[in-house]
Amino acid sequence: MKQRSLAAEQFGASAHAYLSSSVHAQGTDLPRLTELSRRLDRPAALDLGCGAGHAGFAMAQGGARVTAYDLSAEMLAVVEGEVQRRGIHGMQTRQGPAEHLPFADTTFDLVATRFSAHHWLDVSAAMLEVRRVLRADGTLVVIDAIAPESPLLDTLLQTVEILRDASHVRDYRVSEWAALLQAAGFAAPESDTWTLPMEFATWVARMRTPELRVNAIRDVLARATEEARRHFRMQTDGSFNLDVAWMQTQPRTQV
Ligand SMILES: C[S@@+](CC[C@H](N)C(=O)[O-])C[C@H]1O[C@@H](n2cnc3c(N)ncnc32)[C@H](O)[C@@H]1O
Numbered sequence: 001m002k003q004r005s006l007a008a009e010q011f012g013a014s015a016h017a018y019l020s021s022s023v024h025a026q027g028t029d030l031p032r033l034t035e036l037s038r039r040l041d042r043p044a045a046l047d048l049g050c051g052a053g054h055a056g057f058a059m060a061q062g063g064a065r066v067t068a069y070d071l072s073a074e075m076l077a078v079v080e081g082e083v084q085r086r087g088i089h090g091m092q093t094r095q096g097p098a099e100h101l102p103f104a105d106t107t108f109d110l111v112a113t114r115f116s117a118h119h120w121l122d123v124s125a126a127m128l129e130v131r132r133v134l135r136a137d138g139t140l141v142v143i144d145a146i147a148p149e150s151p152l153l154d155t156l157l158q159t160v161e162i163l164r165d166a167s168h169v170r171d172y173r174v175s176e177w178a179a180l181l182q183a184a185g186f187a188a189p190e191s192d193t194w195t196l197p198m199e200f201a202t203w204v205a206r207m208r209t210p211e212l213r214v215n216a217i218r219d220v221l222a223r224a225t226e227e228a229r230r231h232f233r234m235q236t237d238g239s240f241n242l243d244v245a246w247m248q249t250q251p252r253t254q255v
Helices: 003-013 015-020 029-040 054-061 073-086 123-133 151-164 174-183 200-206 211-222 226-231
Strands: 044-048 065-070 091-095 108-114 134-145 190-198 240-249
Touching: 003 015, 003 073, 015 073, 015 200, 029 054, 029 108, 029 134, 029 240, 044 054, 044 123, 054 065, 054 073, 054 091, 054 108, 065 073, 073 091, 108 123, 123 134, 123 174, 134 174, 151 211, 151 226, 174 190, 174 240
Parallel strands: 044 065, 044 108, 065 091, 108 134
Antiparallel strands: 134 240, 190 240
């Protein structure tokens, strides 16, 4: 099966779980997106890999006219239901991959992507597309799980991520994001990082991880080194802390 079909299938089957998931529905990054939208004064905004729409709802609350975009038709149906239920105006949905955006050049003032890019087949292609659809004075915010710069910790993280979700591609390091963004024509990003507690049982249940793979994750965690245990604050039930970053940038000005 192709990676994109696998991602769409994985997320389609658990679309509703993402609406209620506290990891996705909460977070200090959401009011920050609302505030950014307010400052930009009714921006045309794109929520790329919108899932159940939490980033888009946050931007709409700040006055943005939001296009919620995702691979999964089931996710977009959840967003549409919520738009109705909350009575949000000016928020629409569109289906497709991040790597090929069906929008004209310079359509958006603000593009945000939250907890999605680690599933994309080709982040470089997606960033070139974002650069194309963003106005010259536009803003891009990437919020995603990130890998530590340490190779040991990075390898451990990607191992448990792909066991949990076969459509996982990569949690990039902040240094990799900086290089990717600059290669796509953006300025060096400003970044903040924080950690999110991942409760093991709900983390695997949300993705309906098969038992064989759940046991493999438990085994990987049980044999993790002291350095990894300390960094990820691993607990005996398998719960751990995930590193997350907000990376904000603008198109680089031509000289
Ligand atoms: C964890 S959910 C996103 C959560 C959401 N952004 C939020 O703030 O709660 C990841 C989403 O990325 C979408 N996705 C995965 N690969 C994609 C791609 N190549 N292009 C667009 N969306 C993609 C999935 O369908 C899924 O809905």
